[in-house]
Structure formats: C-alpha cells, structure tokens
Amino acid sequence: MTYPTQPTASHFIDGQYVEDTAGTPIPVIYSATGKQIATVHAATPAIVEQAISAARRAQDGWAALSGTERGRILRRAADMLRDRNHDLSVLETYDTGKPYQETSVADATSGADALEYFGGMAATLTGEHIPLGGGDWAYTRREALGVCVGIGAWNYPTQIACWKAAPALACGNAMIFKPSETTPLCALKVAEILHEAGLPAGLYNVVQGMGEVGAALVGDPRVDKVSLTGSVPTGRKVYAAAAQGMKHVTMELGGKSPLLVFDDADLDAAVSGAILGNFYSSGQVCSNGTRVFVQKGILEPFLARLSERLAQAVIGDPLDPETSFGPMVSEAQMKIVQGYIAKGLDEGARLVTGGRQIARDGFYLEPTVFADVTDDMTIAREEIFGPVMAVLSFDDEDEVMARANATEFGLAAGVFTRDLERAHRVVAGFEAGTCYINTYNDAPVEMPFGGSKLSGVGRENSKAAIEHYSQLKSVYVRMSPLEAPF
Ligand code: NAD
Numbered sequence: 001m002t003y004p005t006q007p008t009a010s011h012f013i014d015g016q017y018v019e020d021t022a023g024t025p026i027p028v029i030y031s032a033t034g035k036q037i038a039t040v041h042a043a044t045p046a047i048v049e050q051a052i053s054a055a056r057r058a059q060d061g062w063a064a065l066s067g068t069e070r071g072r073i074l075r076r077a078a079d080m081l082r083d084r085n086h087d088l089s090v091l092e093t094y095d096t097g098k099p100y101q102e103t104s105v106a107d108a109t110s111g112a113d114a115l116e117y118f119g120g121m122a123a124t125l126t127g128e129h130i131p132l133g134g135g136d137w138a139y140t141r142r143e144a145l146g147v148c149v150g151i152g153a154w155n156y157p158t159q160i161a162c163w164k165a166a167p168a169l170a171c172g173n174a175m176i177f178k179p180s181e182t183t184p185l186c187a188l189k190v191a192e193i194l195h196e197a198g199l200p201a202g203l204y205n206v207v208q209g210m211g212e213v214g215a216a217l218v219g220d221p222r223v224d225k226v227s228l229t230g231s232v233p234t235g236r237k238v239y240a241a242a243a244q245g246m247k248h249v250t251m252e253l254g255g256k257s258p259l260l261v262f263d264d265a266d267l268d269a270a271v272s273g274a275i276l277g278n279f280y281s282s283g284q285v286c287s288n289g290t291r292v293f294v295q296k297g298i299l300e301p302f303l304a305r306l307s308e309r310l311a312q313a314v315i316g317d318p319l320d321p322e323t324s325f326g327p328m329v330s331e332a333q334m335k336i337v338q339g340y341i342a343k344g345l346d347e348g349a350r351l352v353t354g355g356r357q358i359a360r361d362g363f364y365l366e367p368t369v370f371a372d373v374t375d376d377m378t379i380a381r382e383e384i385f386g387p388v389m390a391v392l393s394f395d396d397e398d399e400v401m402a403r404a405n406a407t408e409f410g411l412a413a414g415v416f417t418r419d420l421e422r423a424h425r426v427v428a429g430f431e432a433g434t435c436y437i438n439t440y441n442d443a444p445v446e447m448p449f450g451g452s453k454l455s456g457v458g459r460e461n462s463k464a465a466i467e468h469y470s471q472l473k474s475v476y477v478r479m480s481p482l483e484a485p486f
Contacts, residue, residue, distance in 0.1 A: 007192070010043075011188075012191035012204075013051045013054050014051075014205065015202065017188075018047065018050065019041065020044050020047050021041055025039050025042075026208060026209075026210075028040065028095070029331075030362075031326075031330055032097050032362040033361050033362050034362050042208055042213055043178075052147065054202035055174035055203070056147055058200055059172075059173060062144075062169075062173075063144040063172030063173075065172075067122035067125055067170070068122070070169065071119040073194075073197050073198040073199050074122065074197075075116055075119035076198060077193050078112040078113070078115035078116035079112075080197055081108045081109075081111055081115065082112045085109060088107070088108035088186070089104040089108060092107045092108065092186055096183050097327040097363070098326055099324060100318060100320070100323070102280065110162070110163075111159050112162070113444070114167075115162055115166045116445075117166070118167045118465070119170065128140045138475060140473065143172070143471055146225070147222060147223050148173045148175045148469065149218060149223050149225070150164035150226075151218075151227070151228045152164075154180035154182035154284075155329065157183040157184075158186040161177055161179065161187040162190055163460050165177065167468070168227075168469045169203060169204065171469040173225070174203045174204070176205045176207060176217055177191075177207075178207055178213055178214050178217060184208045190204075190206075191204050211234070215241060218238055221245055223247065225248040226250075228250070231254050231383075235454075235456070249457055252286065252449075252451070252458075252460060255410070255451060256291060256407050257277075257289045258293060258403075258405075258430075259291065259414040259416075260416065261293065261294045262397075264418045265298075265417050265438075268305065270302065270416035271302065271305045273438070273439060273440040275306070275309060277289035278389040282329075283337075283367075283384070283387035286385075287434060287441055289440055289441075290384065293392050293394050294393055295395070295400075296393050296394065299371075299391075306369060315358060327362040328364070328365060328386060328387075336385070338357065338365070340378065340382070341388060344373075344378070344379040344390070347379070348372070348377075349377060349390070351368070352369040352371050354367050354387070354388075368388045370391065372393075373391060397425075401430075405429070405430065405431045410432045410453030410454070410455045412435065413432035414435065424437075432452060433448075433451040433459070434451070
C-alpha cells in the first residue's frame with residue numbers, strides 16, 4: 001500500500017489551503033498503531049471569519065449560474081473521486097482505522113454517488129406554476145438558502161463531507177464544513193477535488209476544530225443552515241443554537257435500532273444482516289441494528305451460526321485488503337465501548353463471544369455478542385457505537401413490535417422474514433426513519449436517509465434532501481383588475 005498524499009495544511013478556505021498555527025494543535029492518530037500521523041490546528045476566530053466571509057462572497061454568483069453549469073462541476077468531481085478511489089480509500093483508512101476492504105467500496109465511492117446524483121439533479125430544480133381564479137396565477141421559485149454549515153462525525157469522514165456538500169452545492173448554496181476533530185483529513189481532499197473540478201473559490205471551505213469551532217459557525221448570523229451528523233446530546237445543543245437564528249437544520253443523530261429475526265427467516269441471510277448491522281466499520285455506524293430480537297424457536301441456531309461466522313472475521317492491519325475487521329477509531333471510543341461490555345457482564349447478559357481487547361498495537365476490540373439481554377439492560381438502551389451486539393429473544397409479533405419501538409431513538413429498523421405480509425406490516429409499525437426488509441444498512445443515494453424521534457430531523461440523500469437545502473419563494477401574479485375597499 002502506498003501512503004497517500006496528505007493534505008498540506010489544516011484548513012481549506014476560498015479555494016486554497018490555509019494554515020494558522022496559533023490554533024490549538026489536534027493530533028491525528030492512526031488507530032491501527034496508536035501512532036500520530038499528522039497534526040492539524042483548530043480554527044482561530046480569524047480562520048472562522050475568513051471562511052464565513054469567503055462563503056458569503058461566493059454564494060450569490062454560484063446561485064446565479066444555471067443548474068446545468070453547477071451540476072457539471074459536481075459530476076466532474078464525482079469522476080475524479082472515482083479515479084482517485086485507491087488513494088482516497090487509503091487516506092480514509094488512516095483517518096478512521098476502517099479496513100481498506102471497506103473504504104475502497106464505501107467511502108469515496110459513496111461520496112462520488114452523491115456528487116453524481118445531485119450533480120444530475122441540479123438542472124432539474126424548478127418551481128411550480130399555479131393557476132388561480134380570474135386568470136391570475138402564482139409561481140414558485142426554488143432558491144438557495146445561502147451559507148450552509150456542515151458538521152461531521154468521525155465514522156465516515158469522506159461520505160459525510162460529500163453527502164452534505166452535494167445537495168447544498170447543487171441547490172446554489174456555499175458550504176463551510178467542520179470535520180470531526182478525530183478524523184480531520186478526508187474532507188480536505190474533498191475540497192481539493194471539488195476545486196480542481198472547477199468549483200469557484202469560497203463555495204466549499206473546510207475548517208478544523210472541536211465543538212467550539214462548530215458552535216462559532218452555528219451561532220454566526222451570516223449562516224443560514226446547519227447540517228449535523230453526530231450524537232443526540234450534540235444535536236440538542238446545535239439545534240437549540242440554530243433556533244436562536246431560526247436557521248434551517250438537518251440533524252443526523254444516534255440510534256439504538258432494532259433488527260427483528262422471525263423464525264421463518266433465511267437463517268444465513270439474517271446472520272449476514274446482523275453482522276453487517278453490528279460489525280461493519282467495527283460497529284461504528286449510526287443506523288446499526290444493535291438490538292437483535294430473535295424469535296425463540298431459532299435463538300440457539302442463530303447464535304451458533306453467528307459465532308461460526310464471526311470466527312471467520314479477518315482481524316488485523318486495515319491496509320491489508322484481506323482484513324475484514326479493524327480497530328476502533330480512537331482509544332477514547334475503545335474505552336467507552338469497554339465500559340459498556342463491563343456493564344453487560346455486570347447486569348447479567350450472557351457473553352456468547354468476544355468481549356476483550358485484542359493484544360496488538362492500536363485500539364482493537366473483539367467482535368462481541370451478548371445473549372439473554374433484557375430490555376432494561378444498559379446495553380439494550382444506550383447507543384454503544386462499537387462492535388457489541390445485544391441479542392434479545394421474543395415470542396410473537398405484537399410483543400416484539402412494542403419492545404422494538406420502546407426507545408427514544410428512531411433512526412433505523414430491520415426485519416428478516418419470508419412472510420411478505422408480515423414484513424410490510426412490521427415496517428409500517430416501526431417508529432424509525434429508515435427501514436430494511438431482509439437486508440440491513442444499505443444506504444444508496446437514491447433513498448432518503450434519516451431518523452425520527454431523537455434520532456434526527458430532515459433527510460439526507462434522494463430528492464428529499466433538496467427540500468432541506470433550498471427554500472420556496474411564492475409569487476402571486478395578478479392579471480385581473482385589482483380592487484381595494486377604499
Ligand atoms: P459528536 O456528537 O461528539 O460530534 C459530532 C460533531 O459535532 C463533531 O464534529 C464535533 O466537533 C461537533 N460538535 C460537538 N459539540 C458541538 C457544539 N456545541 N456545536 C457545534 N458542533 C459541535 O459525535 P461523534 O462522536 O463524532 O460521532 C458519533 C455519533 O454520531 C454517534 O451518536 C452516531 O450515531 C452519530 N452519527 C449519526 C449519523 C447519522 O447519519 N444519523 C452518522 C454517523 C454518526
């Protein structure tokens with residue numbers, strides 16, 4: 001594996017890399033070794049100011065282009081992401097620790113899909129003609145919001161950067177993106193590529209920093225919209241701060257999603273779904289189906305097959321294409337997950353497999369499965385964000401639906417069954433924004449993605465995202481004589 005070209009400075013503003021070493025240094029740690037591979041500096045107030053004024057200056061001109069022109073640049077950037085997929089995937093692996101086997105098919109490629117999809121859609125964004133009485137009519141104009149702020153989590157840094165940039169730019173907005181301080185590198189490469197593809201300076205800026213930099217961006221009156229991918233506690237703060245300025249928001253937050261396995265399910269497919277929904281990216285996926293409800297009759301065969309399959313995981317150097325399971329993103333996240341494993345044991349769950357740190361450099365935990373989990377246990381209620389599956393058992397559909405929905409979260413939910421009617425009845429009953437039948441965690445750009453309840457507001461991807469990056473202006477046109485009472 002060749003080491004990819006690293007970004008050359010901490011921030012990308014107004015079409016170029018910008019450094020300000022007065023900002024707090026943030027070490028970038030490669031989680032497979034625990035070694036520092038780079039340093040970025042948190043944005044100072046001067047950097048935040050530079051980014052906001054660059055975005056403000058550039059936005060009007062961008063919105064005034066035709067959708068076809070904007071879309072062409074996004075689609076060119078999509079092609080460049082695909083052409084450079086190898087290097088970008090290696091960088092994503094260094095940034096997150098996720099195995100190259102995953103990053104080479106799920107990160108820059110998913111970012112490219114978003115840029116291609118919204119690039120194609122840019123030219124189709126129009127208003128509506130509304131005929132009214134007496135020959136009058138109205139029309140709507142679909143207009144950009146202005147300057148959008150994107151704030152990212154650390155699990156999918158390239159994907160999150162693109163999922164927010166693509167619809168924002170397609171609609172004629174400018175964006176300032178703040179990556180997670182844990183994974184600051186990939187978004188800079190996205191910025192570099194967008195500009196190489198022809199994006200005018202100032203329209204996609206990346207600034208680094210912790211929560212306070214995010215908060216400074218959200219609180220600035222020149223910012224019109226905030227899209228956060230993060231945890232529920234951060235979502236509460238950001239939503240509240242955005243409300244002060246009545247700003248538009250998209251909140252992609254955490255979850256504790258249910259995955260139901262009925263006794264008529266294809267057992268191997270259900271085990272695959274549970275593996276994908278708990279151990280992909282070492283379990284660091286917001287929509288994971290971490291409460292796996294298995295119907296009693298197939299509980300032991302399910303656990304046996306699951307253990308057999310988990311024993312086949314190739315755990316090791318994430319840059320080795322054979323590796324299928326890598327480290328946690330950081331030592332801090334590993335410790336949080338270890339705390340949950342200890343709670344699972346303390347509260348009486350049965351450890352089926354895993355549970356330990358792996359004896360090698362870096363932050364590796366074994367894929368872990370608990371059975372005999374009950375609804376009140378901490379590991380069944382709180383988002384763990386690591387490779388820990390909680391298996392619960394159930395008798396019948398009514399009972400499991402009530403238990404599946406008994407959570408404050410509502411990001412995703414899945415069902416494995418061969419009974420078509422039951423599958424659709426069950427998803428209709430799920431209190432969740434993104435549902436799966438006989439699969440788990442697919443997130444194609446064509447399908448809306450997002451949560452209900454505490455898991456979020458708004459949708460990413462698909463035509464639905466356009467609603468969250470544009471606004472309607474209504475225009476009444478009077479053709480008939482206008483009368484007034486006096
Ligand atoms: P986090 O909430 O700690 O941080 C998210 C981002 O918010 C970071 O960039 C952080 O610097 C920033 N931030 C923190 N405080 C802020 C403030 N007051 N104002 C503005 N910005 C602030 O989340 P994390 O630990 O990076 O990521 C894990 C969480 O993200 C999990 O809960 C996971 O479920 C969620 N997530 C959700 C989705 C989704 O699409 N629904 C996707 C990935 C991750």
